[in-house]
Every structure is written in C-alpha cells, then in structure tokens.
Amino acid sequence: MARPPGLSVRLRLTLSYAAFLMLAGALLLAVVWVFLLRYVPEGAITLGGRGGSAPGDGSRSPVLFIPGRADLWRAFAPKAAIALGVLLVVGLGGGWLLAGRMLAPLGRITRATRIAADGSLSHRIELPGRHDEFRDLADAFDTMLARLEAQAAEQKRFAANASHELRTPLAITHTLLDVARSDPDHDPVELLERLQAVNTRAIDLTEALLLLSRAEQGSFAREYVDLSLLVEEATETLLPLAEKRGVTIETSAPRALTRGSNALLLQLTTNLVHNAIVHNLPEHGSVRIATGNNGAVGLTVENTGPLLDPAEVATLVEPFQRAGGRVRADHAGVGLGLAIVRSIADAHDGTLTVAARPDGGLCVTVRLPPLA
Structure with missing residues (x-):
C-alpha cells in the first residue's frame, strides 16, 4: 500500500521527549518566579541617606536598595531563557539517543519481517534481554x-x-x-x-x-451433532464390508452431543470404522466403537490386527503414510483416512490420539468440545 511520507517514530519520540522536558522546565521556572514575587515589592525601594548621628559630624548613613519586580524580571528573564535553551538541546540530543535505544528491538523485528517476506522462514529474531513488550x-x-x-x-x-x-x-x-x-x-x-x-x-x-x-x-456451518447417531449410521453402512471380511463390530454409543458439521463428523466416523475393518486380522477380527461424554465428547474406535511399531503409528496421521502392518493389497486406500480425521478434529477444536494396542491393532480416540 502506497503511503505518503511522514516523520519517523524515532524523530517523533525525540520531539516528544524534548517537548516534555521543556514543559517541565518552564513549569519549574514559573514556580520559582511565583515564589520570588511573594517577597518582591511592586516598585524599587531605597532606604537610608545623608546625615550622621550628630550635627556637623559629616558621616553618611548606609543606603538599602530593595529591587522591584521590573528589576527582578530584567535579571531573571535572560537566565531563564538560557536555561530553557539548554533544556531544549539536552532534550533533543538525549531524546534522540533514548529513542534510538528504545526502538532498537523494533528495528531488529522489522529486519526479520522483511527477511520472512522474501521467503526465508528459517530466520528467527531471538531477542535477548528480560521480559517486556518487545x-x-x-x-x-x-x-x-x-x-x-x-x-x-x-x-x-x-x-x-x-x-x-x-x-x-x-x-x-x-x-x-x-x-x-x-x-x-x-x-x-x-x-x-x-x-x-x-x-x-x-x-x-x-x-x-x-x-x-x-x-x-474450516468453512462449514456448525449445528448440534449426536455422535451416537453417526456411529449407528456408519456401522450400518459398513456392516456388509465387515461381514465380507469376517469382522465383528461391537458398539457402546450413549448420547454424545457436540457442535459442528454433521457431514464432516460423519466422514470422520466412517473413516475410522472403515480403517478398523480393513486393517484387521485376516479372520475373526473385531472392532469396538464407543462414545463418551466425560468432560469432553469422545469417540473411540479400537480394532484387532497385527502388531504395530509405536514409532510407525505416530506417522499414520500424516498424508499418504501407511504402516507396513496396515498395507492391504486388496484395499490399500489412498493414504488419507487418518489425515482427514485429524483435519476434521482440528477444525472442530478437537484432538486425535492414535495408539498401538499391546496385543495388536490400533486404538483411535477423538475428543471434541461438549455443548456449552
């Protein structure tokens, strides 16, 4: 965006410091002036004159001169002007140095921003010093x-x-x-x-x-969603596939309400159940599905299957990642099932936990915010 040129922040801070110092100095001089006026008469007063203590002795009595306000002004004004001039110079010079010192971290942040704008995201500011706003x-x-x-x-x-x-x-x-x-x-x-x-x-x-x-x-309308109904729908849809592969499905799905996209959460549930059926034992496998509402709305899908390396399991939520024990030649999939589940959970402010079962298979848990 094109912007008209203006004063730098450092110059504006310098002028602000100098103006504040000048104002403080002027107020101090004004207080001194008002204090002095209390003890100075309007006009000058002269006390004493010729004459001695006895006639003809020729002695002079001392003369006492009390200056008036005009005399005081003539003596005070030049000194006050010099003091204000010194304060102006000190304010501008000191303000420039202080503003530069204060804005040094901001310059470092600006340089890092320009480096990032050029495409280098590996640069870090790593600003030293104690905790403050900068x-x-x-x-x-x-x-x-x-x-x-x-x-x-x-x-x-x-x-x-x-x-x-x-x-x-x-x-x-x-x-x-x-x-x-x-x-x-x-x-x-x-x-x-x-x-x-x-x-x-x-x-x-x-x-x-x-x-x-x-x-x-995350561009979807949020509505009331009951995960137990989604589990029922996904199970009915995938039951023929489970029967074909000899996998039994057990469900324990009490009412679990949350807010979100019914279509996306149904896709999440379907992906989990489908993965649990496909990546299972060749014979007599099982899938257990449960919902809960203990602080957070939860959906857990657990299946039997081959033993999995925990280090490999951690990568299953990445796109196009397949663990060796979960690759099936007859139904390899596209490698996006759990990646889609994680994205849907993130879009609903939820969490996804994937863990290998000690006796083989996988346990996947999704936790979503409950209704407020």
Missing part, C-alpha cells in the same frame, strides 16, 4: 515463523505426495493403453475393467483431497 512481540513472531515454516514444509511434502499419488493412476492408464494398442488380440473387457479400477482410485483420491482441503479451511 520481547513478547519478538517471541510471538518467532513462534509464528516456526509454525509457518512447519506448515510450508508440510504443504510441500503434501503437494509432492499428492502429485505422486495422482501421477500413478495416470501412468498406469497410459501403460494399459499402450499395451492394448500394441496388442490387437488383447481382451477389451479386461482392459475396460482395469481402466475402471484405476479411474475409480483416481476419483477416490481426488475426492479425499477435496475433503481434506475443506476440513482444513
């Missing part, structure tokens, strides 16, 4: 830079992963078409089926990316 500002700016740097790195990593994931189905499609073109006897039905599967995967990935973007933006 240190608060510098620390808050450093915290903001750290978060921006982390978000920028995460976005770059996410963009790279998304590009790779989207490029894979396109490359497969290109390969299938090249093979079909070079082989006239290729079965077109098989080609169409494989192309349909690849296209479905690309569509699922695109929809997941759009849903993740919508959750991160």
Whole structure:
C-alpha cells in the first residue's frame, strides 16, 4: 500500500521527549518566579541617606536598595531563557539517543519481517534481554515463523505426495493403453475393467483431497451433532464390508452431543470404522466403537490386527503414510483416512490420539468440545 511520507517514530519520540522536558522546565521556572514575587515589592525601594548621628559630624548613613519586580524580571528573564535553551538541546540530543535505544528491538523485528517476506522462514529474531513488550512481540513472531515454516514444509511434502499419488493412476492408464494398442488380440473387457479400477482410485483420491482441503479451511456451518447417531449410521453402512471380511463390530454409543458439521463428523466416523475393518486380522477380527461424554465428547474406535511399531503409528496421521502392518493389497486406500480425521478434529477444536494396542491393532480416540 502506497503511503505518503511522514516523520519517523524515532524523530517523533525525540520531539516528544524534548517537548516534555521543556514543559517541565518552564513549569519549574514559573514556580520559582511565583515564589520570588511573594517577597518582591511592586516598585524599587531605597532606604537610608545623608546625615550622621550628630550635627556637623559629616558621616553618611548606609543606603538599602530593595529591587522591584521590573528589576527582578530584567535579571531573571535572560537566565531563564538560557536555561530553557539548554533544556531544549539536552532534550533533543538525549531524546534522540533514548529513542534510538528504545526502538532498537523494533528495528531488529522489522529486519526479520522483511527477511520472512522474501521467503526465508528459517530466520528467527531471538531477542535477548528480560521480559517486556518487545520481547513478547519478538517471541510471538518467532513462534509464528516456526509454525509457518512447519506448515510450508508440510504443504510441500503434501503437494509432492499428492502429485505422486495422482501421477500413478495416470501412468498406469497410459501403460494399459499402450499395451492394448500394441496388442490387437488383447481382451477389451479386461482392459475396460482395469481402466475402471484405476479411474475409480483416481476419483477416490481426488475426492479425499477435496475433503481434506475443506476440513482444513474450516468453512462449514456448525449445528448440534449426536455422535451416537453417526456411529449407528456408519456401522450400518459398513456392516456388509465387515461381514465380507469376517469382522465383528461391537458398539457402546450413549448420547454424545457436540457442535459442528454433521457431514464432516460423519466422514470422520466412517473413516475410522472403515480403517478398523480393513486393517484387521485376516479372520475373526473385531472392532469396538464407543462414545463418551466425560468432560469432553469422545469417540473411540479400537480394532484387532497385527502388531504395530509405536514409532510407525505416530506417522499414520500424516498424508499418504501407511504402516507396513496396515498395507492391504486388496484395499490399500489412498493414504488419507487418518489425515482427514485429524483435519476434521482440528477444525472442530478437537484432538486425535492414535495408539498401538499391546496385543495388536490400533486404538483411535477423538475428543471434541461438549455443548456449552
């Protein structure tokens, strides 16, 4: 934004310091002047004169001269003007030095801001000294830079992963078409089926990316949501998949009210239940779903499955991250299930906790703010 030129903050502070010092000096001189006027008559008075104690002795009596206010003014005014001049010089010089010293941290913060504006988010102010307003500002700016740097790195990593994931189905499609073109006897039905599967995967990935973007933006209307009803709906929808894989589902879902987007929270619940069914034991697996309302509205989805490394589990909420024990060739997914869950939880001011079960499988807990 173009702005007209103006006085610098340092100059304005200097003028303010000098003006305050001049005002204080003028008030002090005025008080001294008023104090002196109490003991000085309006006009000058002369006491004493010629004459001695006896006639003809020729002696002189002493003369006492008392100055008047005009005489006092002539003596006081020049000295007061000199004093005010000295105060002006001291005020301007000292004010300039003090203002520069006070604004030095602000200059350091400004330089850091310009460095960040040029794209370098790794720079930090790290302002030394004791706690004060400038240190608060510098620390808050450093915290903001750290978060921006982390978000920028995460976005770059996410963009790279998304590009790779989207490029894979396109490359497969290109390969299938090249093979079909070079082989006239290729079965077109098989080609169409494989192309349909690849296209479905690309569509699922695109929809997941759009849903993740919508959750991160937080642009949705908030309404009353009962998590127990969402658990019931998600369970009914995914029950055929659970029966097909031989997974039993147990639910304990008392009423749990919160505020948020019904569609997004339903997607959160569906993702958790779907992951619990897919990433389970090959036979006789189980899924337990529970809701609670103890201080915070909670949703817990726990499933049996292979043993997982706790260090690997911590990365499952990152986009396109899959633990080795959770990759299923028949239903690998797009790697965004828990990332979408975390984004939806964050958008609702909630928390997501993912932990490996000691006997195998995963336990995922989402906590959301209760109704006020």
